[in-house]
Amino acid sequence: MHLFYSNNIIDKLATLDDDECKHALQVLRMRIGDTAQVFDGMGNLYDAVFIKNQDKQLIAQVTFKYQLQPLPYNLHIAIAPTKQTDRFEWFVEKAIEMGVHEITPVICHDSVRLNYKTERIHKIKLAACKQAFQLYLPVINEPVHFVDFIKKHQAGFIAHCKPENKNSLANLINRQSRVIMLIGPEGDFTSHEVELALQHNYKPVSLGNNRLRTETAGIYISAYMRSLI
């Protein structure tokens, strides 16, 4: 059954926004009387039937409600946007399919790219949630500078590539962990950034012996957390 997102579900009536509406009517050719599922991005899933189509809004009557359990862990990935936009978009899609909760693009000293295409990323987010039936909508924040991020979020993990002693994920993280993972740009964090992170209670962590690309590191930590469930 087709799945739609709505942030407007009141009194058993779910209203789809413009984009979802267009997708339902023009791509999927849904009509009044058709059944579908609607999710609110907070773990609630509804069986519903379309009853009204007016003013570019499609309204569905809820017939049944399910509540889905959240994941046992919480994963927030703070990651430098990659030089190539598609690598960052790819990371976002895969991390969401695997179950990330929050993504913050962080601007580091050696970052080449300082932004991302907001609207496109939000489309990818919704599509990935629907595809993977991830019914808790993850948060994707606006880009922030590295220093501002670690000041706001004190304590977490930093996956830098410098040859220093680092703990393995298995020694630091379990299935109920709240994880903030810092992943650097193509040129890695600077020594100064690593030092600053340590001062703000970030622990250095190893993602294995191989040099993972920025987006691969982000996908890997998402897969790792998922594997603990």
Added chain:
Amino acid sequence: MHLFYSNNIIDKLATLDDDECKHALQVLRMRIGDTAQVFDGMGNLYDAVFIKNQDKQLIAQVTFKYQLQPLPYNLHIAIAPTKQTDRFEWFVEKAIEMGVHEITPVICHDSVRLNYKTERIHKIKLAACKQAFQLYLPVINEPVHFVDFIKKHQAGFIAHCKPENKNSLANLINRQSRVIMLIGPEGDFTSHEVELALQHNYKPVSLGNNRLRTETAGIYISAYMRSLI
């Protein structure tokens, strides 16, 4: 230091092929007397210095040899090529960065795409190995039909999406496992294909509660095996 691949290392002389040679000379501007590292795709890594450039071949003198340990597991992913070429290419890149040993594109009953761009995939393979310092070159086979594959490789795992009892990865696989993992096309395996696989000693395995795309499932199993090291 720059890393090059050579399948021609004899008597401490490493000869780079056309592509590697072009990359060294035209992109990286390497010159006679420059040092580099060369790997043979079988776990051997060499420090070397370029000594000769003739007939479009660049020859390096080996000065030191290292031998890298292979991964404790062996992972062979047999996967239906995705409808969109770039999704298959992303899978190949990420699976190799994370440490896959062998990839076989399998043509299933509901496969939409029956092939892939061989030359492009092999370029991606080499680039991913260099990027991630994966010094054992994985094997990427020519596409084969599902039935031929399971007849040739009897016993493995099948990650189908049908609502049947499946074991979790953790119950079936450990860090020293030899894993053959079958991953189906966008429309999943047919019931007949699943039945055939079971008859050929394939065990159904669950990759979690979410609907993973074909390429995401392939990346996930690669990350899972890597997480066991």
